[in-house]
Structure formats: structure tokens, C-alpha cells
Amino acid sequence: MDIFLKTVSALNDETRVLILRFLDTHGDLCVCDLQTSLDMIQSRLSRHLKILKEAGFLRVERRGTWAYYSIRSPLDRFRTEALEEIRHLDITLPPLKKLSQTGECTL
Amino acid sequence: MDIFLKTVSALNDETRVLILRFLDTHGDLCVCDLQTSLDMIQSRLSRHLKILKEAGFLRVERRGTWAYYSIRSPLDRFRTEALEEIRHLDITLPPLKKLSQTGECTL
DNA sequence: GAAATACATCAATATATCTTGATATATATC
DNA sequence: GATATATATCAAGATATATTGATGTATTTC
Numbered sequence: 001m002d003i004f005l006k007t008v009s010a011l012n013d014e015t016r017v018l019i020l021r022f023l024d025t026h027g028d029l030c031v032c033d034l035q036t037s038l039d040m041i042q043s044r045l046s047r048h049l050k051i052l053k054e055a056g057f058l059r060v061e062r063r064g065t066w067a068y069y070s071i072r073s074p075l076d077r078f079r080t081e082a083l084e085e086i087r088h089l090d091i092t093l094p095p096l097k098k099l100s101q102t103g104e105c106t107l
Numbered sequence: 108m109d110i111f112l113k114t115v116s117a118l119n120d121e122t123r124v125l126i127l128r129f130l131d132t133h134g135d136l137c138v139c140d141l142q143t144s145l146d147m148i149q150s151r152l153s154r155h156l157k158i159l160k161e162a163g164f165l166r167v168e169r170r171g172t173w174a175y176y177s178i179r180s181p182l183d184r185f186r187t188e189a190l191e192e193i194r195h196l197d198i199t200l201p202p203l204k205k206l207s208q209t210g211e212c213t214l
Numbered sequence: 215g216a217a218a219t220a221c222a223t224c225a226a227t228a229t230a231t232c233t234t235g236a237t238a239t240a241t242a243t244c
Numbered sequence: 245g246a247t248a249t250a251t252a253t254c255a256a257g258a259t260a261t262a263t264t265g266a267t268g269t270a271t272t273t274c
Binding site for chain 2: 233234235236
Binding site: 001004005008009011012013014017077080082083084085086089090091 | 108111112115116117119121122124184185188189191192193196197198
């Protein structure tokens, strides 16, 4: 029950749905890129990423100073279907600003 | 987005998961039966049933004074998969007390 | 090893959700 | 049509979750 509720409550937030959709669209991104693209203050973003990770939706890979988040693969059937729902939602995604590659990342 | 969040937030409650599982196991039951079996006060149960109904999981059929709730059919893929998850949760269901049939329903 | 950068966590406040008891509505029975 | 029963809704307090700003940690660079 606990794992199910953890999974479901992770989905139960507009911000986290947006993050999932954004990562699903753009592959793996560092916190810095997400923060700039989604225009979120860092602590808020970090909290939501943690919740999504602990609910089994995301994985993190550390490369030097950066933490790259991406959709975990493979996902089980329920999470896959949830992601599929999110993929079909009518959301206007902000443009990707990938500062980590250009060395402009100054937060 | 709103419909998705409504669906997901309906799942995000232990009481409602139990109700779904109970109805999935026992077919359609009136509020009175659910109230007795699950040992819930009436306003609480009624509220959760409404949330599940409005999230597309349940349907209601009125027969005289009684309102019979059951899992809506057909469910879409996401809701079906959610129900499948719930079906596999390790929940100890209380025994069904079907008072409405015996005329003992006095709440 | 000191400074700067990227990220994580904490504490306080704001907001949403759940529970409970009271009240409202609708159907059946006398 | 008055009473009783089944269900729905409302209002207040309790609990959980989100946001923000501040602080902590770890890695890189000099």
C-alpha cells in the first residue's frame, strides 16, 4: 500500500507532472538546466526531483558537479501508463535552456 | 491536466484504495453495506465515494432508497492499470456484511 | 586549502485535504 | 402528510503537503 501511495502521490502535483513531461521530452537534464528552463527556485525543484526519484520515476547520474536526472528505464506497467497519460496532456512546455553545456550555468 | 490530477488525487488516499479494492472484490454494494463492512461513519464514506465517482472509477445506481456503487466499466487503460495495482496490494479486507439484503440496515 | 559553483536539506509559513458532527434531501411506510 | 431511513452536503478543526529563504555539503578551480 505504501509504495503504491508513494507512487500516486508523486503524480499528484502539477509541478511534478510538468517535470516528468519535460524530462520525457528532452531526455536527461541537469538540475541547473531544469531550473533555468522551468523557472523554479532551486530548493523547490530539488524537492520535487527527490519525490519523483523516490517514487521510482527518475534516476540520477552524477557527472562532476552536476546531477543529471532522467526518466528511469524500464518502468513497470503502471508507471509506464501514467507517463503515457502525461504524454498526452495538453501542456505548453517552456523552451529548453541548456546552460550546462555552454558553461553559462551560474545559479 | 485537471482531469489527470483529479484521477490521481482520487487514488491518493488509503481509504479510497480500500474502497476500490472492496468494490472490486465484491461487486456492487450499497453505501449502507460499505459503511457497515468498512466501519466508517457515513459522511466520511459518502465523501470518498463521491471523489471516486467524479474521478471516473465508480458508477452509482439508485434502487429505491439505496445507492449501489460499483467499479465503472469499461475503464480506460490508466485506470485499469491503477486498479490492477490495487488488486495486487497486500491489504487485509474486512469481511463483507451485506445488511441491505436482510433488511437489517439500520444506520 | 580557500573560494566558487551545483545541489540537497531544513525551518517557517501558506495552502490543500481529511475527519467529524450537524444538517439537508429524498424515498418509503404508516 | 407525518415519521423513519438512506444518502448527500456543510462547517469547523486537525493533518498533510507545497513554497520560500536560509543553511549545509560536495566538487571543481585557483
